[in-house]
Amino acid sequence: MNMNTQNLIEQLSADLRPVTPIRPFSGVALVLITALLVALCTLVIFGGRADLMAGTPNPIVVIRGSLLVLLGLATSIAAARAARPTHGAGQNGWMWALAAALVMPLVAAMLFCYHLLTATPFKHGDMDFGYYAHCFGISVTGALLIGAGLTLWLRRGAPVNSVRAGWLVGLASGSFGTFAYSLNCPSNSIYYIGLIYSLAVGVCAVTGRLIVPRIIRW
């Protein structure tokens, strides 16, 4: 046996302390708790939609919220699972959630094309993007808090595909951050949701891809 390696084994054994194996469940729970706090802060600071507060939300609010939560949950689970090195276990279920979430921007794009081709005028409010900076700012700020927590949690684990983990952290935090904002968002426009919400989630995903791998690499 190589003597250097033997010395290393002795040192590592001397340094051994009991550890509790990390559980993906704790990572997902952390994301959910942070997302809940961000949503509560959004409601307290900016207030909720009137219909939501009255308990009779517009159907589009329920649909967009469900899609964002579904995407956030699926990507959070995949990101948390990435903390444990595994071989051959397919973890691509989150892609179906992403495909479902892409329905909103796709429908918006199709309707936009329909308007252009048929020269049908837009309804009032359809293209009102006056508060997009407000929407984008709240969504991304919330996402940063959620993403920071998940990234720090991931550092405890051993993600072997840091690029994929970065995408997943960005998508998860962007989805929940945008969901938190959607509770306040007064718009019911499919165009607004398709463009601004997708932009917020997309920017968070790219940010995650660019920043997270450097932090979680080991």
Next chain:
Amino acid sequence: MRVTEDDLHALMLRSLDGDAQAYTALLTGCQYWLKRFFDRRMTGAQADDLVQETMISLHSKRSSYDPTRPFLPWLAVIARYRWIDALRKTARANETELHDDTGIDSDEDVVSAQLGVMRLLDALKPTQASVIRMVKLEGLTIREAAEKSGQTEALVKVNIHRGIKRMAALVESE
């Protein structure tokens, strides 16, 4: 020394509870497994370094082990991660000299390593594969490779860098 998956799994469970004796036995068993793993992929001193680096990773990331799953696949994933990381570092450093092969233990390992490299080279663009062969396998300098291949010295360096990066990506995707 040959230890079975069941032995390693049991030793790992005791190690997670802080049993130093079991941990020593575990690392010793891993050392032989890792030596075989890296001897097929790297040359002499590099393989030894990677064995030690993987043991340090195993130690620092032992909490990422799922006690309900087999041990060796987990170890293999960590070893592969360290191997890919080493390939990336090589690509970044853009080293030009061949590494010393004096630590190779058997011809079989050398042949396996070379076959693996040849297979990866076949997947690269000819301009990348040719300069990697010249500089990394035949030992030519960058200037000599540039003259022989008809590429500029800068292009040779770029093609080596991109080629090795591509090889690392191929290994990662397998």
